[in-house]
Amino acid sequence: FKNTIKTIKYYVLLMSGGPGSGKGTQCEKIVAKYGYTHLSSGDLLRAEVASGSERGKQLQAIMQKGELVPLDTVLDMIKEAMIAKADVSKGYLIDGYPREVKQGEEFEKKIGAPALLLYVDAKAETMVKRLVKRGETSGRADDNEETIKKRLDLYYKATEPVIAYYEKRSIVRKINSELPVDEVFAIVEKAIDELK
Numbered sequence: 507f508k509n510t511i512k513t514i515k516y517y518v519l520l521m522s523g524g525p526g527s528g529k530g531t532q533c534e535k536i537v538a539k540y541g542y543t544h545l546s547s548g549d550l551l552r553a554e555v556a557s558g559s560e561r562g563k564q565l566q567a568i569m570q571k572g573e574l575v576p577l578d579t580v581l582d583m584i585k586e587a588m589i590a591k592a593d594v595s596k597g598y599l600i601d602g603y604p605r606e607v608k609q610g611e612e613f614e615k616k617i618g619a620p621a622l623l624l625y626v627d628a629k630a631e632t633m634v635k636r637l638v639k640r641g642e643t644s645g646r647a648d649d650n651e652e653t654i655k656k657r658l659d660l661y662y663k664a665t666e667p668v669i670a671y672y673e674k675r676s677i678v679r680k681i682n683s684e685l686p687v688d689e690v691f692a693i694v695e696k697a698i699d700e701l702k
């Protein structure tokens with residue numbers, strides 16, 4: 507496993523930003539163009555919830571409150587998913603992790619250093635509006651106004667410091683995600699192309 511993780515470490519891109527900022531939307535477009543392996547911590551957790559397992563029930567309760575699930579749970583899930591794709595992956599696009607500085611530090615220790623962090627940035631007002639709208643059809647237990655507020659608070663408290671942590675290494679590209687999806691993607695493409 508050690509070797510596998512070592513070979514891939516230069517191809518790890520992180521997608522960060524607040525809830526509803528457009529991480530998932532941009533990741534889909536990156537996958538379509540660049541073929542990277544998209545791993546969304548939220549999707550991995552929701553798959554565990556959908557399995558109906560005892561662990562899934564505990565996770566669901568945490569997510570419904572807008573809180574973060576335990577670090578080990580989410581890092582193990584990501585690592586397993588990375589290893590499962592190691593033979594075929596052209597690179598990894600990790601969406602929703604790290605959400606706190608400690609998660610970033612553990613990622614470095616257990617997996618490696620990311621090459622780029624794409625930070626999609628939108629105003630709180632915009633994010634809330636998008637999430638309320640998404641909640642009309644998403645079926646997600648956390649897309650309701652009460653939980654959205656908690657997720658936003660936690661984002662500013664715990665996740666924004668992660669961006670500062672990576673800024674020290676100059677791998678952060680901040681992207682204005684108030685713009686229409688395709689214009690946001692044009693900036694994303696530029697950031698990725700500059701890597702090569």
Ligand SMILES: Nc1ncnc2c1ncn2[C@@H]1O[C@H](COP(=O)(O)OP(=O)(O)O)[C@@H](O)[C@H]1O
Binds near residue numbers: 636637639684686
């Ligand atoms: N640039 C954009 N302009 C307008 N709406 C957007 C934009 N990006 C995403 N959305 C919409 O906002 C909602 C949240 O986007 P999503 O990609 O799920 O965000 P995240 O994964 O960061 O929570 C979705 O309904 C999506 O269609």
Ligand SMILES: Nc1ncnc2c1ncn2[C@H]1C[C@H](O)[C@@H](COP(=O)(O)OP(=O)(O)O)O1
Binds near residue numbers: 547549576601605657
């Ligand atoms: N890295 C992580 N650490 C802890 N909890 C996480 C996590 N990633 C996701 N979760 C939990 C808490 C989040 O509120 C919830 C939904 O995550 P998400 O799908 O990435 O949200 P969004 O794309 O709307 O920003 O799952």
Ligand SMILES: [Mg+2]
Binds near residue numbers: 529530546548
């Ligand atoms: Mg998402």
